[in-house]
Amino acid sequence: MQSQMKKILGVTNGKGSNHVHDDIAFSILSKLPFKSLKRFQCVRKSWSHLFDNPGFMSVYGINFLSNCPNDNHISVLLWESGNQWYSLSGERFENRVMLDWPNLYPDQFNFLKFFSFCSINAILCYESNYFSKLIMDRKIILWNTTTKEMKVIPSSPFELFSPPVELNIKANVKHFARYDLHGFGYDRVTDDYKLIRRTYIQPFFTDYPNLKHYGHDNRDDPFDSDLSLLQDKFLDSFWEVYSLRSNSWKKLNVDMPNCVRGCSSSFYVYLDGVCHWLHIPHRDKYIGACLISFDLSNEVFIITPIPTIVKAQWPQLPKMMWLNKPELGVLNESMAMISYDKTMTFHIFVLGEVGVKESWIKLFTVGPLTSVKTLIGMGKKGEIFFRNKDCEIAWFDLNTKTVEVLGFKGQRFKPKDKILIYSESLLSMKRIQK
Structure with a gap:
């Protein structure tokens, strides 16, 4: 050395x-x-x-x-809560173009959820959810923003479940799969795109739709003991990985907690063959608040404790998760995390080595920025995007230490707008599939 x-x-x-x-x-x-x-x-x-x-x-x-890569083919994608997508480009993001995205439910409102802060070879991964009183449909979609090529990910065979025991109850019980998708990325070793998610099998009472799907609170229920037995023995959650090359899912034999349900795209980042997400302890309390990383080539998990100052700012209850939550991003090809407090003072950390808590270093402290209402994204060159108190989209430049307003307003009562980074690529997903 x-x-x-x-x-x-x-x-x-x-x-x-x-x-x-x-x-x-x-x-x-x-x-x-x-x-x-x-x-x-x-x-x-x-x-x-x-x-x-x-x-x-x-x-x-x-x-x-100053060493951040200067890629002129990188643009910003703005997703507004009303499911409108805009491409923002130019030195000051002055060019705004609405995108025609693949909507699987054009006549219905559906909720979208993204699974990385940026595209990978122009491919975005998002989940489209359609809900009604009788129907719940969820699809995972890969979409190339350059070629408009779309791939709907097939269901996993592990989602199908039939209880191997007879329940001593009068109610009809069906089972359906729920999942939390945690990452999408590219495996350079096998030249493959992969997804990582955790899947849950949950009972549903068709004769008693008002009962909770699982974990109902009525302990005097006559079939509670049967459900407990079924839950303990057959309904454990599990991890599975999807491969675009094989167009199939496979189950992983690992014991690793998931991220609390409801996390936004700001909790998910892909960088150099590894998917990263933040874990907030709730049901799985044995590992604490941390960064969880999944190596797409080796298909192994790595845990990195987070800085104490960030953990202290995190809300303790899931219902408060949208308050002062941290953001993950990439700065100069390094994993970065932004945390902020009630004064809207931003602390930006960079990770030197996955798995080592001591390698988190706080590079920047910004603020307080009194005009910030909601943090909505992070660029690769030091841009921090947010909604100001007038609901306008603005950004803070770490290089110049200045705030600029982009000039258009969002919807005041729909604060789920997100900024995503995407690049252009003509590579087809079909070249990978068998």
Whole structure:
């Protein structure tokens, strides 16, 4: 490690001095990639406290943002709560074009949910949900925003369930599958697109539609013991992975908690073959608040504890999840997380190594931004998108430390707008499928 650092600093063991002044060393260190800087902290004692040095961190933050890839083919996709999609492009996102997206239920309102903060080779993954009194239909869709190619993901055979025991009740019981999709990404090793989700099998009483689907509170119910037996033995949730190449699902034999239901797309990020999401402890309390990562090639999970300051800001109850929730994103090809408090002061952390809590480093503190009402997304070059108190879409630029309003308003009572990053690609999904 030390010899590698000496090569970087130009230090020799010959007649020249083997001492480099801290100012010169810090200037060089401030330009290193994040992971390299973390490794070199052990070389000198004075370098071990670099992340506690405000002056160094200010310079490092500027250099960090200046190294962000400049890709002119990347645009911003705005999804408004009324299921309208807009492409925003230009240096200040001044170009706005409405997109004609594939709506499976054109005559009905359906709720959409996204599963990454950006597209992958122009492909977006989202879930389309249609609900009525008699029908509940959920479809997972892959859509190429450039070619308009669409793929509806087939159902999993594991969703079909018949109880192997006879229930000693008069009511008719059916079972249906619920799932929480946690990630969509590209596996470079096998040249494949994959999905990772957790599936639940739940009983439904057709003769008693007013009963809860599961976990009903009436402990004097005559068939409660039968349901408990069925739940304990046969209705355990499980993880499964979908492969576009094989167009099929497979079950994983792992014990890993899911994310609390209801998490938005801001909890899901794909980066370099790995899907990441945030876990908020609720029913699965044994692992605590953390970042969960799933390697699409090895199909293994990795847990990374989150910074204490972020965990302290998280709401404790699921019904409060939409308040002050953190966002995941990518800055300069590194995993990033934004947390904010009631004063709308934003803390931006970058992760150096998955699985290591100590590798979270707070790079930026922004605010308080009193004009912010709702955080709606994060760009790859240091943009923080939000709705202001007038319901206008605006963005804060970490490079210039300025706020700009994009010039159009959203719907005041539908605060679920999201900003997604997407790029153009003519690659067809059909080339991967068998």
